[in-house]
Amino acid sequence: MKTGIIIYSRTNNTVTVGERLAEALRIKGHDVTLRRITAANDDPQSRGPVVLLEKPDISAYDYIIFGAPVQAFSLSPVMKAYMAQLAPLGGKKVACFVTQQFKRPWMGGNQAIGHLTRSTEGLGGAVSQTGIVHWSSTAREEQIGRLISALTENASAGAVDGSGNAR
Numbered sequence: 001m002k003t004g005i006i007i008y009s010r011t012n013n014t015v016t017v018g019e020r021l022a023e024a025l026r027i028k029g030h031d032v033t034l035r036r037i038t039a040a041n042d043d044p045q046s047r048g049p050v051v052l053l054e055k056p057d058i059s060a061y062d063y064i065i066f067g068a069p070v071q072a073f074s075l076s077p078v079m080k081a082y083m084a085q086l087a088p089l090g091g092k093k094v095a096c097f098v099t100q101q102f103k104r105p106w107m108g109g110n111q112a113i114g115h116l117t118r119s120t121e122g123l124g125g126a127v128s129q130t131g132i133v134h135w136s137s138t139a140r141e142e143q144i145g146r147l148i149s150a151l152t153e154n155a156s157a158g159a160v161d162g163s164g165n166a167r
Protein backbone atom coordinates (compact mmCIF):
# COMPACT_ATOMS: atom_id res chain seq x y z
CA MET A 1 0.00 0.00 0.00
CA LYS A 2 1.49 3.33 -1.05
CA THR A 3 1.40 5.59 1.98
CA GLY A 4 1.87 9.36 2.09
CA ILE A 5 2.59 11.11 5.38
CA ILE A 6 1.77 14.76 4.86
CA ILE A 7 3.06 17.03 7.60
CA TYR A 8 2.97 20.67 8.49
CA SER A 9 5.37 21.39 11.36
CA ARG A 10 6.67 24.78 12.42
CA THR A 11 9.02 23.83 15.27
CA ASN A 12 9.58 20.19 14.24
CA ASN A 13 7.58 18.37 16.94
CA THR A 14 5.00 17.02 14.50
CA VAL A 15 7.54 16.08 11.85
CA THR A 16 9.56 14.13 14.44
CA VAL A 17 6.48 11.98 15.10
CA GLY A 18 5.89 11.70 11.33
CA GLU A 19 9.48 10.47 10.78
CA ARG A 20 9.16 7.84 13.50
CA LEU A 21 5.88 6.71 12.01
CA ALA A 22 7.45 6.50 8.54
CA GLU A 23 10.25 4.35 9.92
CA ALA A 24 7.79 2.01 11.69
CA LEU A 25 5.75 1.64 8.50
CA ARG A 26 8.87 0.90 6.42
CA ILE A 27 9.90 -1.80 8.89
CA LYS A 28 6.47 -3.38 8.27
CA GLY A 29 7.19 -3.32 4.54
CA HIS A 30 5.11 -0.33 3.47
CA ASP A 31 6.10 2.01 0.70
CA VAL A 32 6.14 5.35 2.56
CA THR A 33 6.86 8.92 1.55
CA LEU A 34 6.93 11.81 4.00
CA ARG A 35 6.23 15.21 2.49
CA ARG A 36 6.15 18.56 4.24
CA ILE A 37 3.80 21.46 3.67
CA THR A 38 5.46 24.88 3.79
CA ALA A 39 4.12 28.41 3.69
CA ALA A 40 5.64 31.81 2.98
CA ASN A 41 4.13 33.37 6.07
CA ASP A 42 3.80 30.91 8.93
CA ASP A 43 5.01 33.28 11.60
CA PRO A 44 2.20 33.27 14.21
CA GLN A 45 2.33 37.10 14.24
CA SER A 46 1.89 37.40 10.48
CA ARG A 47 -1.41 38.71 9.21
CA GLY A 48 -3.21 38.09 5.98
CA PRO A 49 -4.05 34.86 4.19
CA VAL A 50 -1.63 31.92 4.27
CA VAL A 51 0.45 31.59 1.09
CA LEU A 52 1.38 27.93 0.62
CA LEU A 53 4.75 27.14 -0.97
CA GLU A 54 5.01 23.33 -0.83
CA LYS A 55 1.58 21.71 -1.37
CA PRO A 56 2.28 17.97 -1.63
CA ASP A 57 0.27 16.18 -4.30
CA ILE A 58 -1.39 13.16 -2.68
CA SER A 59 -2.94 11.57 -5.75
CA ALA A 60 -0.41 8.70 -5.82
CA TYR A 61 -1.12 7.44 -2.28
CA ASP A 62 -3.65 4.80 -1.19
CA TYR A 63 -3.30 5.62 2.51
CA ILE A 64 -2.77 9.21 3.59
CA ILE A 65 -1.72 10.37 7.06
CA PHE A 66 -2.09 14.07 7.85
CA GLY A 67 -0.13 15.53 10.78
CA ALA A 68 -0.10 19.12 12.07
CA PRO A 69 0.20 21.19 15.23
CA VAL A 70 -2.57 22.86 17.19
CA GLN A 71 -2.40 26.63 17.13
CA ALA A 72 -4.71 28.96 19.05
CA PHE A 73 -7.01 26.11 20.18
CA SER A 74 -7.57 25.02 16.61
CA LEU A 75 -5.85 23.38 13.64
CA SER A 76 -2.84 25.45 12.50
CA PRO A 77 -3.83 27.96 9.78
CA VAL A 78 -1.26 26.53 7.32
CA MET A 79 -2.83 23.06 7.56
CA LYS A 80 -6.31 24.57 7.22
CA ALA A 81 -5.18 26.32 4.03
CA TYR A 82 -3.64 23.10 2.68
CA MET A 83 -6.78 21.07 3.37
CA ALA A 84 -8.94 23.75 1.75
CA GLN A 85 -7.14 23.43 -1.61
CA LEU A 86 -7.05 19.61 -1.86
CA ALA A 87 -8.77 17.76 -4.69
CA PRO A 88 -11.44 15.11 -3.87
CA LEU A 89 -10.04 12.02 -2.14
CA GLY A 90 -12.33 9.47 -3.79
CA GLY A 91 -12.86 7.18 -0.79
CA LYS A 92 -9.16 6.90 0.13
CA LYS A 93 -8.20 5.74 3.61
CA VAL A 94 -6.96 8.61 5.79
CA ALA A 95 -5.57 8.95 9.32
CA CYS A 96 -4.89 12.22 11.11
CA PHE A 97 -2.87 13.26 14.12
CA VAL A 98 -1.99 16.51 15.82
CA THR A 99 0.56 17.60 18.40
CA GLN A 100 -0.23 20.19 21.02
CA GLN A 101 1.61 21.70 23.96
CA PHE A 102 -1.12 21.36 26.57
CA LYS A 103 -2.03 18.12 28.28
CA ARG A 104 -5.77 18.14 27.64
CA PRO A 105 -7.43 17.32 24.30
CA TRP A 106 -10.05 20.04 24.79
CA MET A 107 -7.24 22.65 24.70
CA GLY A 108 -7.20 22.58 20.92
CA GLY A 109 -6.50 18.95 20.00
CA ASN A 110 -10.12 17.87 19.67
CA GLN A 111 -10.96 20.96 17.63
CA ALA A 112 -7.98 20.38 15.32
CA ILE A 113 -8.83 16.70 14.80
CA GLY A 114 -12.45 17.72 14.17
CA HIS A 115 -11.32 20.14 11.47
CA LEU A 116 -9.09 17.53 9.78
CA THR A 117 -11.87 14.93 9.95
CA ARG A 118 -14.54 17.23 8.53
CA SER A 119 -12.24 18.45 5.73
CA THR A 120 -11.28 14.88 4.80
CA GLU A 121 -14.86 13.61 4.86
CA GLY A 122 -15.99 16.67 2.90
CA LEU A 123 -13.56 15.58 0.18
CA GLY A 124 -14.89 12.02 0.22
CA GLY A 125 -11.99 10.50 2.20
CA ALA A 126 -12.56 7.87 4.91
CA VAL A 127 -10.97 8.73 8.27
CA SER A 128 -10.04 5.48 9.97
CA GLN A 129 -7.77 6.62 12.83
CA THR A 130 -6.98 9.84 14.69
CA GLY A 131 -4.55 10.70 17.48
CA ILE A 132 -3.30 13.54 19.67
CA VAL A 133 0.18 13.87 21.21
CA HIS A 134 0.41 16.18 24.21
CA TRP A 135 3.95 17.50 24.01
CA SER A 136 4.30 18.67 27.63
CA SER A 137 2.86 15.46 29.06
CA THR A 138 5.08 13.02 30.93
CA ALA A 139 3.18 10.35 28.96
CA ARG A 140 4.32 11.79 25.62
CA GLU A 141 6.49 8.83 24.63
CA GLU A 142 3.68 6.43 25.47
CA GLN A 143 1.23 8.52 23.40
CA ILE A 144 3.62 8.52 20.43
CA GLY A 145 4.10 4.76 20.77
CA ARG A 146 0.33 4.15 20.85
CA LEU A 147 -0.21 6.42 17.85
CA ILE A 148 2.49 4.66 15.83
CA SER A 149 1.08 1.20 16.66
CA ALA A 150 -2.48 2.24 15.79
CA LEU A 151 -1.49 3.84 12.49
CA THR A 152 0.81 1.01 11.41
CA GLU A 153 -1.92 -1.57 12.16
CA ASN A 154 -4.36 0.62 10.30
CA ALA A 155 -2.06 0.64 7.27
CA SER A 156 -2.18 -3.14 7.05
CA ALA A 157 -5.92 -3.50 7.70
CA GLY A 158 -7.78 -4.16 4.49
CA ALA A 159 -4.60 -3.85 2.43
CA VAL A 160 -4.57 -5.48 -0.96
CA ASP A 161 -1.59 -6.89 -2.80
CA GLY A 162 -0.69 -6.07 -6.38
CA SER A 163 -3.24 -8.56 -7.72
CA GLY A 164 -6.07 -6.90 -5.83
CA ASN A 165 -6.34 -9.75 -3.31
CA ALA A 166 -6.67 -8.95 0.37
CA ARG A 167 -3.51 -9.73 2.32
Ligand SMILES: Cc1cc2nc3c(=O)[nH]c(=O)nc-3n(C[C@H](O)[C@H](O)[C@H](O)COP(=O)(O)O)c2cc1C
Binding pocket: 008, 009, 010, 011, 012, 013, 014, 015, 044, 068, 069, 070, 071, 072, 073, 074, 099, 100, 101, 102, 103, 107, 108, 109, 135
Ligand atom coordinates in the same frame (compact mmCIF):
# COMPACT_ATOMS: atom_id res chain seq x y z
C1 LIG B 1 1.04 30.32 17.53
C2 LIG B 1 0.96 29.06 18.37
C3 LIG B 1 -0.24 28.75 19.00
C4 LIG B 1 -0.35 27.58 19.77
N1 LIG B 1 -1.55 27.28 20.36
C5 LIG B 1 -1.67 26.14 21.10
C6 LIG B 1 -2.93 25.77 21.69
O1 LIG B 1 -3.94 26.46 21.54
N2 LIG B 1 -2.99 24.63 22.41
C7 LIG B 1 -1.89 23.83 22.61
O2 LIG B 1 -2.02 22.81 23.29
N3 LIG B 1 -0.70 24.14 22.04
C8 LIG B 1 -0.57 25.26 21.29
N4 LIG B 1 0.64 25.57 20.69
C9 LIG B 1 1.77 24.65 20.87
C10 LIG B 1 1.94 23.69 19.67
O3 LIG B 1 0.73 23.08 19.30
C11 LIG B 1 2.93 22.57 20.02
O4 LIG B 1 4.14 23.10 20.47
C12 LIG B 1 3.13 21.68 18.81
O5 LIG B 1 3.69 20.45 19.23
C13 LIG B 1 4.06 22.33 17.79
O6 LIG B 1 4.22 21.48 16.70
P1 LIG B 1 5.31 21.75 15.57
O7 LIG B 1 6.67 21.76 16.28
O8 LIG B 1 5.19 20.60 14.67
O9 LIG B 1 5.03 23.06 14.93
C14 LIG B 1 0.77 26.72 19.92
C15 LIG B 1 1.98 27.05 19.27
C16 LIG B 1 2.08 28.21 18.51
C17 LIG B 1 3.37 28.54 17.81
